[in-house]
Amino acid sequence: xxxxxxxxxANVTRQNDFEVYELESLSKALDIEKELAIDAHDIHGEATxxxxxxxxxxxxxxxxxxxxxxxxxxxxKLSGYTHDLLKILDGPERSLGLYLxxxxxxxx
Numbered sequence: 001x002x003x004x005x006x007x008x009x010a011n012v013t014r015q016n017d018f019e020v021y022e023l024e025s026l027s028k029a030l031d032i033e034k035e036l037a038i039d040a041h042d043i044h045g046e047a048t049x050x051x052x053x054x055x056x057x058x059x060x061x062x063x064x065x066x067x068x069x070x071x072x073x074x075x076x077k078l079s080g081y082t083h084d085l086l087k088i089l090d091g092p093e094r095s096l097g098l099y100l101x102x103x104x105x106x107x108x
Contacts, residue, residue, distance in 0.1 A: 030078040040067040
């Protein structure tokens with residue numbers, strides 16, 4: 001919501017007088033998760049090379065289980081949320097849709 005003080009004007013409709021930061025936040029979270037996944041992929045690539053000084057199967061397995069699989073699920077979930085929020089914000093009742101979307105996220 002935009003709570004900055006404004007001059008009182010006659011005949012002003014305030015139906016869509018809010019700023020949306022949720023979409024920016026979801027996009028930023030998605031970007032961070034993608035960067036972490038790329039870094040984990042690079043480390044995994046170094047650990048699985050067949051040279052003696054780099055090859056470590058335990059690290060490779062740990063990275064796959066703890067990072068690669070979890071990051072792919074998180075990226076999929078965040079991209080779905082971003083897509084859903086974009087569709088909600090294109091509708092006629094943006095504030096109600098945003099409220100319902102926030103309520104849905106609380107229930108998960």
